[in-house]
Amino acid sequence: ARQYKLALASFESLLKQRSADGQLKKQAVIQAGLAERRLRNPKGAEARWRTISSSDATFYPEVLWQRAQMAYGGNSPVTGQKLLLELTQRFPSHARVPEALEMMLRSAVESQSAAAIQPLARQIVADWPSHESAHTARYWLARTLEKAGKRSEAQSLYRLQTESGPLNNYYTQLALCRLQGVDCFAPRSTALRVREPQLDFLGQIPLLQELAQDRQSRILEVVAPFVSLTAHERDLLKSWALRYNGHYFRSIRTIWTHPSRDPEILRLMYPLHYDALQKENAKRFNLPQSLIAGLTWQESMYKADIKSPAGATGLMQLMPATAKGIAAKAGVTGYHVNQLTDPKVNIRLGSYYLRAQLNTWQGNLMPVIAAYNAGPGAASRWLKSFGHLDKDAFVEKIPYDETRRYVKHVLTHMRVYETVYGE
Template identity: 30%
Template structure:
């Protein structure tokens, strides 16, 4: 209990609770001290216990190693190397400790991370360690090590579009162009993030589906379902939350073969969020019949006007709206973000003043207000990060401060590398989703203009992934190949 909630021990010590229970005061103080100073605790223990420290003390020391591993991976690594056999911390427990500091090293971009992660025994290797091993190699563009890391992954992970794309990138960087092209060719059948990037790498057109009209469906049977009737009645009455719940209940109730008819009814009612949910339930996200329905363009005049006013692309604005709220204008998050563009009230007030928008009311659930403020904030972030959309998108999700922390320090980083080595899973997935949606909306716009040639003038995805500038760039004369730098750093440790 204390290992999982160390502040509990601190609380008991401060409150004096442990003094009321015989023998526990010193015990809780010891855990409190270990949590606050794990390195000092371990260093003292190495001097104090030349032999087995006892079961309770051993448990504390194992946990102290893990706490230290999360705050100072190098110190945890060095102290673990001094571990006496007499402490009886077995190989499995040592492996768990090593896993903690190796992952922390990867999260914080320490050059030792790759070697530490690769050295972990199979008992503590999982998808997280294998993924971060690959990211450690990717961040420094050590393509040979990246291939080794990907091939060490479980098959169901290594065969995903993400890692097949990076295996192809590694092949290309290592001069194996035929292998790279074959891998990219296998990805281009689907217009998702990696499919679009693969097409760009091959220099071929995007695999946009030819959108046939929705098939004729008999909706009479599904319309007779009482729960379906309730959902659409509540939706028409503006009782949105209840309507959504009823729709989800209907999805579970009706036979699977009736889901397309229910989806069509939602599409005809312009109930965009339920359309996307129903398509996902059918597992038809890539079905040409439903592809366009997943990327609707409501509030089009407002989006176009605000995008133009702020000097940003309307397809980018739509991409953010879709990811943030799935077009639910009344939605709110637990953190307090509100509306179509999920703005925090403080951010909304700040950008209203900063951009001199002159809005006197701040109803963030009003679509026009949300789009106006969100477009202005996206424009601000784009300017702040020198026009680099991936950085602006990441900042919209995680905040500008975090994005500055994620900038490369001493050399520029390819845009696709930067995106796939973002620290937070949520932000990494968010950036990829918004970028791919941005390209899909650009295609929709060109298609609606009936000008297929003009779509060739639309920036491709790779062109949006320009190199991310280093925060403390090294002079060009002193730049060494990434693999050389990594090898030197690892050798020094």
């Protein structure tokens, strides 16, 4: 709260300056409203935003967007929907429009209203085909068409998504499953084999090739910012150097947001660290290695000593109380909480916990992954409330934003591991 109060004071100071630029003042009004919202003063935010004219095509669309966010956050979805509709209709080319359409589409998907999904999805696909929201729109348009018996059109949309969408995208993976006629949320026994990433551009510059062949990764990390490469290639080079320095977490964090279809880039982004330990525990507990790998990626990005504010520790982010309760059952003798940062112990305990959850949920990965993030109680409540829905629709219905994203991410990571390392 202190930082928002300080920010608000700074914006108020700027607004009092008569010589300040008018555009700058309007930006300050927007930000001051945001600070008020963060300070849980929605009336204060509304009062500030009302000072911007509805005829202002530059700043009023942002006001509509922020008011809509506040409405949804305040459990007023009808008001939020009206504000988003005004934004998309009055300012159709504004940069916020694809986000607004995606938010409206999410509401339609959550209610599984084909009549609402189709026009919104078609608008996104037609007007914003390169925006990230197009992946969501393409998939859900295909799903509603498939349910309506329009299989040919649906298949075309699935193929378009699988042939053009990033492989590390949830909806690309769902589309692949639809085309293959398989359950995306069922465990697979795909064997994984380690393959080191090969970056083509390393061979195009002799210095980089020499350093790469000699595994001079520390030098690579230093020279990366100064070599004549694209920004994307510099990120890849930095990630590669960090990886071979043993800085797994920093290596992944350097490129983790990059959408990609390139298997080599994906192998750099999705390393198989601790492969032997994963294989050992996958065999011991009859688990897909991709589940252990994908969940570890999401939980820690392979940083063995990471600790969350809540106390979850290690590669698979186990709570100390949970770890203590399952240690003996998992075959860990003489367990001590300090062992949670030991990859051997952490992966053993995390794998045992996953096996227990799979047994509980009869092999359905969806509640297993959801329970790992939100707890078995929450997953059980959701299954009772809307477990009758198709699994992809169930995920969209999860009320916790963090858990909904978590389930999508872990499933995506699993399928990427199977794609780029599968035998």
